[in-house]
Amino acid sequence: MSDHALVRLEGVTKGFVKGQESIAIFKALDLAIPTGDFVAVMGPSGSGKTTLLNLLGGIDHVDAGAITVAGQRIDGLSENALARYRAANVGFVFQFYNLMPMLTAAQNVELPLLLTPLKKAQRRTHVETALAVVGLADRAKHYPREMSGGQQQRVAIARAIVSDPKILLCDEPTGDLDRATADEILGVLQTLNRELGKTIVMVTHDPAAARYAKRTLHLDKGQFFEKDLAA
């Protein structure tokens, strides 16, 4: 794999303690994701898919090993440094959207921009652009409760991309949606990857969803089994 990988995991070990025993999720896991990749991560429940995403997003910590994103070691960073890392580099998309119910679509999308020095007018432009990318320019003033699940997820995607992060981390983004809506969302992600060159890591249990990615990694018993869909 390329040395210019955007994301690199080296010897990552992660476990959790349950009662007396500690259970390992990963042992000495290695992974490299180049810029512009769209990776689907599949695997049985409990295999550590979400934990992988959390580690990449800097909201969980490794027990051992190194994680490098965009040339920066993120394991061992302080909480504040991690928050800055996330604000600058990471966009999260969750299964249940996690929009703030009391904010409009535009306000939700604007949230990450509050972490940047952008002026109000600049922020508005960014928000409009992001909403346009996901096809929701006309819904800017709507509240989450006034939108369908698919629309809410699109707002969430707009929120994830508005600050132009280097990597999008999607945790079961279509897990709560019907087939047709799921396809729309996946289409949006694919467009982001192909036309805007966004690097995307998507956890899913849906093989149909995984087909939108460039490649699929199967995570099982703490190891990857790569399966190239093109092949």
Add this chain to the structure above:
Amino acid sequence: MRPFLLQVAAVTLINLKSIPQRFWLSLSTVVAVALVVMVLLTFLAMSYGFQKTLSGTGAADVAIALRGGAAAEINSAVTRDQVRLIEEGPGIDRGADGRPLTSAELYLVVDGVKRSTGTKANLPLRGVGRDGANVRKGITIQAGRMFAPGSNEVVVGKSLASEFAGFDLGQTVKLGTSQWTVVGVFTADGGVFESEIWADAPAVQSLFKRENYFQTVRARLESPAALASLKQYVESDPRLKLDVKTEQDFYAEQSGQTTDLIQKLGWPLAIAMAFGALAGALNTMYSSVAARAVEIATLRAIGFGGTPAFIGTLVESLLLSVIGGIIGAVATWLIFDGFTTSTLGASFTQVVFSFHLSPALVLQGVGLALVVGLVGGLFPAIRAARQPIVAGLAG
């Protein structure tokens, strides 16, 4: 710095906008704090009103002489000879006719009936000298006229007439064994005298068989500084075993014990209740943090720091308690400010006073509310800031 403030503002706004989702719980905190503040302010207003009535009585340039050691007028006795000696003393102002402005007074307790409860009450009947009203400042006949010397007529204080039955203008009232006619109602700048019945001293002396002695002598001084010379004069004469002080000091001393008691009752009660309300506030805020766990974690995942979550939670708590505090203060003001009642004063007679809520007291009440909000928000806010993101996202 700007992005940080924006973060704080955004998270706080999200926080406040989410209050309606916990409407009943938040309302219960507001009401709880309001009730605590109400209890505190009611007691403080009562204490302050009583104090105001007593401290509004008497002037610095009016001297009062009582028998040595007597703390209250009812316990004092002054003989006719002693009255004459005082009148000859130095530093006493003179009236238009050139006579010293003094008033030898009797102070008797008579039974009256409280209008609100219909129960017996001790009322003070003061027999005043011919200069009784002139010695004091601020005595104004509001209705009717002054009693005629030597007659069995009385004038009554405004508060007494309104609180106790049978003292309306023109009414005849039985005091002791004789009938008296109410010929006037007077005001005294809101002081204790408004809770008194005044009559001509010689008439009271003869009808109550107290021919030879009085309780006190009042004297208008040339200036407050003249007290010292009068005091020295009294101390140097062995026939005058009397204490001399300004009327102002005399009434200020009397307010001490009662206001102390009310405050000593009010503060502990309010603090105990505040702890109860604090438990409620903590509960509400922990619930708020729990309810917003996903939101907080999502914001953290986006890259927000822990501090905005901390501040947002604290602001929510402070806002709820301040609203409660203000509601409590306004309610106390609407219900109790100006509420008139009476209790036994130092002279064993009823003192009529009104509850009075001052801005300083309101500040104390809102201050207590803020403390409840601060402590009630602090620990939940720490939890909000420290909550692990992964756990929060798991909901």
Add this chain to the structure above:
Amino acid sequence: MNDFVLVFKNLFRRKLRAGLMIFSIFIAFAIFGVLASFERAFNAGQELAAADRLVTVNKINFTQPLPYSYYGRIAGMEGVKRVTFANWFGGYYQDPKQFLITFAVEPRSYMDVMAEEFDIAPDAQAAFVRTRTAALVGETVANKYGWKVGDRVPLSSSIFSQKNGARSWDFDVVGIIKPKKPLIDTNFVLFQYEYFNETRSFAKDTIGWLVLQTTSPAINDKVIKTIDETFANSPFETATDTEKAFNKAFMAQLGNIALIVTLVVGAAFVTILMIVGNTMMMAIRERSREIAVLKALGFPGGRVLRLVLGETLLLALIGGLAGLGAAALVTTAMRESLANFVPGLALNAQIVVLALALMVALGLATGLMPAVNALRLKVAAGLGRG
């Protein structure tokens, strides 16, 4: 495992929340206990008043004197079994701030009329009648100043002085007055009227008030009428009333204590009711799924209702009993220092019973809504939630 274990475990699954609610309830009942004790102590005079005892005072006001001769005249009236009198001394010890409730009394008759209340040793009784300068000291006063039989104590008066100009009198403590029943106040000192009357500089041969025993409470009204009519239109008219009515009227002068107590306790309870009620509602809502599981397992509705109500009842009882305990400690601690203002401050059985009733009421009131919600919960909906 039984229902109690289930209730207990449910309550304490969120230890912090349960702790906070118990604390709120604790505070409410501590306030209740202390204020109710205050109110009781204030009204003790009415409740302890003997039915056959009357008080005669000057009709103008009870602070006005009566002539000594009334003692003999009333003693001879029909229906009067015993009579005695007392004179307020306005006493204090050393400093006017250390005021002492002190009465000059006629020794033999006073001890006879008060025989049901006070326990005075026979030799002390004899010494009090015999010794001109004798004083009987109430247990509370004796404890406060450490006075013993045989001590000679000077008491000053804020009203009277001796003929020689002295403001204080020396007394020999000949006995200690102990209460015969709980709540009876012994925060006072008695001494001989004769000694007082002969030495004081003014108001000779006047007395403060008379206390008399009728031959039967049934003739109280008749005796009252006889006395007051006898002295009507004299220079010293009288007002006679039962001891109970007299005490009640006196307390009423202080202002409405009962009302203040009721308002504060009411405010505290409303506060707690809201906090606990809301929190319980939330706790039950969080547990919809579990309640649905219980129902799916076949628990009948009534049982579920009992489980929820049991939880709030348990909460109210734990907090309430602890609060009541704290109130008992507080009142005990304050009893001594407040003896001059509110004698006999104590938490009694009646207050405890009332508090228990309030705890049950609080438990039921706060649990009712959540319990009904739990009862109504549809199993399928509950399982679907969360």
